[in-house]
Amino acid sequence: MEVLLAIAILSGAALLAYVVGRLSRSRMLTGFIAFVAIAGSGYMVYQIWNVLQDGMPLGWPSAWAQTRLQSYLVANYLGIFLAGTALLLAALVAVYSMRYMHRRDIGKFYALLLLMTSGIVGVGFAGDLFTLYVLFEAMSIASFVLVAFEREEWEPIEAGVKYLVISTVGSLLALLGISIVFSWTGTLDLAALPSLLEAQVGSAQLMAVVALIIVGFGVKAAIVPMHTWLPDAHSAAPSGISAMLSGIVIEAGLITMLRALIALGTVNYGLLLVWLALVTMFVGNLIALRQSDLKRMFAYSSVAQMGYIIMGVGLALGYPTLAGFSGMRGALYHILNHAVMKGGAFLCAGAFLWILGTRDIRKLSGIGRKFPLMGICFLIFVLALAGAPPFNGWFSKVLIAKAGADVGGWGIFMVVMLVLNSVISLFYYLDALNTVVFGPIPEDRPRTLKPLPFLVVLPIVALAALSLLLGVLPDAGLVLVDPAAEYVASLIGGGVDVLVAAGVH
Amino acid sequence: MTAYAAAGLALVTIGLYATITRTNLLQIIIGLEIMARGISLVFILGGAQSGTMSAAQSVVITLILIEAVTVAIALSLVVAAYHHNKSLSIAALRRLKG
């Protein structure tokens, strides 16, 4: 019930936001409705948390329990983690967009934002593969429109078309895999599938299905070579949406993939994911070196950051007994951190875009001097992304590195590669920092620039503060991350013994 | 049964082939639709094989719905792209790269 409500509040409010936005044309009012809906959904997630903490079954009224909805959505800590992260970012983006968006069709914007958020909240709780797919598509479809929201410009349209086609091809491939599984077993229940598929383990058909799932959902998770849509879409979207896309949508794609893969049982795809992660982080970081567009640079850096996350996931899946818990923990914590730091970085880039109307790093030169608060926030996000303490990125990277060390042997080699990548990333992060914040102010820039609205500044400062908090006191994030990591570890066979060895109990 | 499965997979392959080789946006979208039809076929087949036709039916109907929404959005984007470029060819959509 609570799970359903957490999703339904958002979808229902989407409708309301559209109507209100259409009638009143008030950005503040529509945004406020969205914010309240997100807060309400957050409250529901908190209720789910409470119920799970008490170890009691969710309070389904008997009438509800008769329906099959109960099995379609399953309360679990992974879902709580994803929903919590998504709602946090979505709430800040909703506030940010109240002043940032200056369009008449604001109702549509907030409706789609809420719809997208409801999809993200849902994929963590989905109980069967088709529900997973439907919620995933709800998220995707809303994001297609949001990317191409400013349709008077050529750039969002081009990015939107590419995003739509690639993403749809990807999700259809994944759906093909799901349909094949359905034709074998006649069920799509995530909990029931592993035992039903045991007979298939090691067969070429199951491998083909796993490959379809990895490639299909990997499109959204920006695994190289399926990442090609990402830099276009993330840089062309309105900045609040870029923050959502980078901060949580691609991670939701990864979690969708993870849930599907776990259900498919024990093929050794962990190793494969680690190699894909390696390629992903190198490609993302290296191409980011060449970008002159701030948002495009951040987009490529998202590809690289997904590489770090997938490395943690891959190590966990590949070696559940050695690194099942530590790898998942690192990966999930990095998802949380990435939502904070990359979300903040995109909102910051958006603020600069709002002031100067350009995303070109060289044309933004020195803007951080003129707006010192934004400059400091930008510095925090960039250093957090580079993994420098005391900002938040460092801790999750250490956790992922720990997973590699737990695996030992070539796992340590992977750790070296991961840390090497964060050094490579410093080249472009520091370049951007040195230009955007410390660079000289161009002669031809007007002396007086329009001031930033308070509601644009507020979410950025909040994320910067959160970045500092999570960096100084990483335990704050572990509260949310650890139950989710434990849940996944127990699913993939990192049993209680492993958790004891990892020092949890 | 095998023939249905083969037909489904063939449709998916044809659809994917279309997205790789066609340069006209509408043809690419038709390719997507062909893929979706192939997948529907596999679902129906699965329902028939495992005796869970009711589940398969609901899945396929939902799938059609999702495809309809996707295509509607795709077509609106194509219209917008046509307004910008006066062309339906993807050759006009190659400015974002590198």
Place this chain on the structure above:
Amino acid sequence: MKAYSVLVGLVTAILTVALIGAAGDQPLTAVYWIPGIDATFGLQLTGIGMFVAAVAGCIGFLAVVYSLKYMEDLEREYTPTRYYFLTILFIGSMIALALADNFLVLYVFWELIGFCSFALIAYEYKRAKARQAGSKAFIVTRFGDIGLLVGIVVLWSAMRNLGADQPFSISGTISAALSGQIPLHLLTIAGAGFMAGAIGKSAQFPLHVWLPDAMEAPTTISALIHAATLVNAGIYLCARTLPMFAVLPWWLPMLAWVGAISATLTAVLALVEKDLKRVLAFSTISQLGYMMAAVGAASVFASQFHLLNHAIFKALLFLCAGSVIHATHTRNMYEMGGLKRFMPITHVTFLIGTMALAGIPLFNGFWSKDAVFEALLGAGQTGPLVLLIITAVLTAIYSWRMYWLTFQAESRTEAHPHESPWQMTLPLSLLGLGTLISWLYVGDYTSKLGNQLPYHEVDLLEVGELWHHTFGSPLIIIGILAVAIFVILGVVWSKRGAPVPAGPQMWADLVTDTKGFFDWFWGFWVVLMRAVASVLSLFQTGDLNYNSLWLAIGFIAVLLMFLGWG
């Protein structure tokens, strides 16, 4: 705000000095920091750490006092708040690093001083060179930190498998390693990693390229980086983990060689450098090489004693250089000369620092340098010892050259030099005094150096013993040699004038600008990286068909990998 900074600096200095006396046998209680991974935020008053912290606190305080006047010129352009904030953060982080009782805390502060140095080197951000130097320092040191982080997680994982309740504890890890519980291959990885981290932070060969460029920082910050904080961290780390890695047969000799090679290479470069601050920078790398080699000789005493003495005389030299630059508005020594008439206090203190650097007997640098030689001789590390003796001769030559070009001979400056105000000369005088007498403290020093370090061997040494040791050893010849070089060069140059820049200076500039061509070596890799990046970006064609094709290729690749692995 300035008064506040000075106050904070003063309190810090007093507290860090008080810690030395207060050090008991009990480790400080630690608060839980990240319970989820059993990490505490613990501090421990180890002998080595206390002195490193005291150096950071005291020299940091003097640098802050000195900044009051020195930074005035810059205050119109750059906000002093940022300067003092970062300086105090820098000093504080270094103190925390030195007192950390576990690797995770050490890592965090290790990175934090890296960040502070980046921000402070690029303090004058309007100059492109300063920005680049800051980024370079950050990137190069973090390149070394790859090793440190890998080492820390490997040790963490190993300790976790042993079931330790404090998996990050430094002393716990050392005792586990000594009892053979940590597998040797993991210890090897950690040893190599820690060494890489220390080489990066302490600017040793081949990662020494960032330090000379870091001279773009305000001179007070250079003094902090070189004497009080950043570069000492690497030496501290090696000395602290010495017992653990001494188990590895290659670790100590490798360290000695790295130190010796760095020392020699940069001493050669210092011989021909024309920029006063960069001579000092090269000399810092060279002196750090001595400390590294001393750790390589398994002598905690020699390395830490030299660290202490070096911190004092190098801070003195930098602050003197700051005073000179303040007066002449140039850093090029060929445009100085004859300053002894205008700046008597700076002149005398600088001469004291120079003599300590060159190892003239009775100045503090002499004693600790001799201890390094003794240690290497005792450990049988002949190769590094020979290199370091050659370096000692070179050091005497470049020290004298630096002093001569700046203060002696006729004035070549176009500015009107004058003595600096008391805020600047007071720290100079205090440091000069320290340079003269710090070695007298050796008895107390060695007795406290072994505090809470059950696995280190520290010899107790009284001043008298030090005297006998040093003057009774054949290695005293090096001290005599240094005096001889000073005398001979002084006589020759006062007759024929110091060597003037001529045709070859161009080549000298080339060699010193590239730090012995190592900028080119690393630059090659950066260029290669960028070349690979441009090739990769060609694959982002922007064509929709290709994008779909990549999906198909991805699918086939994944499938093939599966089938290949079975």
